[in-house]
Amino acid sequence: MKQISSDFAPPLKLISPFFRFGVIFYALAMTALLFFTPDFHYAQMDIAGWVHLFLLGFVMMVIFGAMAQLVPVVLETGHAVVEVYYIIMPLLLIGSIVMVAGFWLAPALLPYGGLLVLVAMIIFAVENFATLRKSTLKSLTVDTVTWSNGYLLLGILTGFAIALGLAGEIGIHIDLMLKAHVYAVLGGYVVLTIMGLSLILIPMFSLAHGFEERAIKWAFKMVVSGVAIVFLAALTGLESGMYIGYLVTIIGIFFYLWQIYLIARLTVRKELDIWAKSMLFAYGSLMLSIVLGIVYFLNDKESILHASVWFLLMGFVASMITGHLYKIVPFLVWFERFAPLVGKQKVPMLHEMYSKEGASMFFWFSASGVILSGLGLLLEQDMMFKAGGSFLFAGALFLLMTMNKMLIYGKEETKGV
Numbered sequence: 001m002k003q004i005s006s007d008f009a010p011p012l013k014l015i016s017p018f019f020r021f022g023v024i025f026y027a028l029a030m031t032a033l034l035f036f037t038p039d040f041h042y043a044q045m046d047i048a049g050w051v052h053l054f055l056l057g058f059v060m061m062v063i064f065g066a067m068a069q070l071v072p073v074v075l076e077t078g079h080a081v082v083e084v085y086y087i088i089m090p091l092l093l094i095g096s097i098v099m100v101a102g103f104w105l106a107p108a109l110l111p112y113g114g115l116l117v118l119v120a121m122i123i124f125a126v127e128n129f130a131t132l133r134k135s136t137l138k139s140l141t142v143d144t145v146t147w148s149n150g151y152l153l154l155g156i157l158t159g160f161a162i163a164l165g166l167a168g169e170i171g172i173h174i175d176l177m178l179k180a181h182v183y184a185v186l187g188g189y190v191v192l193t194i195m196g197l198s199l200i201l202i203p204m205f206s207l208a209h210g211f212e213e214r215a216i217k218w219a220f221k222m223v224v225s226g227v228a229i230v231f232l233a234a235l236t237g238l239e240s241g242m243y244i245g246y247l248v249t250i251i252g253i254f255f256y257l258w259q260i261y262l263i264a265r266l267t268v269r270k271e272l273d274i275w276a277k278s279m280l281f282a283y284g285s286l287m288l289s290i291v292l293g294i295v296y297f298l299n300d301k302e303s304i305l306h307a308s309v310w311f312l313l314m315g316f317v318a319s320m321i322t323g324h325l326y327k328i329v330p331f332l333v334w335f336e337r338f339a340p341l342v343g344k345q346k347v348p349m350l351h352e353m354y355s356k357e358g359a360s361m362f363f364w365f366s367a368s369g370v371i372l373s374g375l376g377l378l379l380e381q382d383m384m385f386k387a388g389g390s391f392l393f394a395g396a397l398f399l400l401m402t403m404n405k406m407l408i409y410g411k412e413e414t415k416g417v
Contacts, residue, residue: 010085014082015332017065018061018062019062019407020403023062023403024057025053025054025056027396027397027399029054030392031396033050033373034386034389036050037382038376038382038385046103049102052099052103054313056095056099056100056117059190059318060121061093062321063321066324067124067128069332070197074200075131075134075135076135078131079131080133080134081127081130084123084124084127085127087120087123088120088124091117091120092121094116095115095116095117095118095120096117097113098113099113099163107166111160114164115160118157121153122153122156124152125149125152128145128149129149140196140199140216144197145193147224148188148192149189151184151187151192154231155181155185156185158177173237176237177235179234183227183230183245184227186312187227187230188227188231190317191223194320195256196220198260198320199216202263202279203263206268206276207268208268211259211262211263215256216259218252219254219258219259222248223253223256225248226245226250226251228245229245229248230242230249231245250290250294253290254290257283257287274323274326274362274363277367278322279323281370282315282316282320282323285312285319289309289315289316290308292305292308292311292378293305303380304378314374315370319366322362326354326402329354330409333406333409334348334353353410354402358398358401358405359398362398362399362402365394365398366391369393372385372387372391374388376388
């Protein structure tokens with residue numbers, strides 16, 4: 001396990017708004033689920049609006065905040081221009097709101113929201129590349145940051161082209177461009193980012209040491225190649241090439257799962273806290289998503305694809321992010337407010353900085369909601385889908401409460417210290 005340093009971490013006031021607004025967007029996305037039915041098509045504007053509410057508002061917002069803190073820490077060098085994150089957050093926030101409004105209310109708004117998001121992500125990617133250039137470290141995590149940011153740029157550029165196309169500004173093949181956009185963002189940015197950071201965070205939080213990294217190296221190569229194949233095949237309309245890319249990506253993810261298994265065998269932390277439960281649920285959901293995806297390619301039933309994507313997004317991606325929030329946020333708050341007090345007065349332990357009961361309620365409501373809604377999508381049962389949505393909404397409320405407690409913990413007690 002690579003040891004990391006916190007010497008280059010930016011201040012909490014820069015990062016905390018990403019987490020605050022991220023969980024608010026998560027709660028809004030869970031609320032919106034109550035107004036959808038399990039029979040739909042991905043080309044529907046309201047579905048596209050929900051996907052962007054979830055991915056831009058929650059996933060990207062939280063990942064950007066986490067990357068603002070973790071990238072310089074892992075690279076052991078300060079940000080090239082850390083102040084740009086004060087610009088990135090409002091651009092991403094307003095752009096996400098305008099884009100969702102465009103999908104749900106007025107398509108003419110899409111280019112404006114898309115432009116704000118495009119600018120935010122270009123600034124983010126350029127600053128990350130500039131920070132990477134400052135570092136002399138060579139590691140797989142550095143490579144994943146490099147490639148994921150490249151795919152992020154490709155994804156947002158194709159997304160902006162789609163926004164212009166939906167608004168009637170340019171003529172493009174939206175279906176093909178949509179496939180390239182989705183795969184570049186989900187497979188190229190989100191999955192690669194999770195792979196790279198989990199190689200640092202999961203061993204650190206599970207106290208695993210001395211594991212082989214051959215599997216993750218193969219996983220990285222396969223996912224990078226698979227995403228590239230799908231992206232190019234989608235842009236050129238070569239459907240057979242897309243299937244090859246899907247297969248290469250899936251093989252890469254199996255290598256990644258094997259790497260996680262190798263790490264899990266060496267863990268010395270046996271406590272099933274909120275983080276450990278979230279990781280187990282996330283990887284179980286990922287395996288289920290892959291199985292359903294393979295079944296979909298064999299029989300081409302739309303509801304199976306819906307369930308597969310659902311378990312990927314809500315079961316894997318959301319659980320990975322929320323589970324790590326319960327580790328990352330307490331550490332950031334502790335490091336800023338209590339680290340200077342070590343040796344002078346009693347300081348709290350990290351696990352004391354959030355409500356275990358609230359975190360447990362969040363996990364069980366959310367896990368139950370993911371399973372119920374996933375079954376509702378698979379069986380196209382509206383009542384089951386909405387029941388799951390209700391559980392997810394309740395879980396989101398507990399996430400909001402526990403996140404607020406973590407971010408304000410010790411604020412008054414340490415003021416002026």
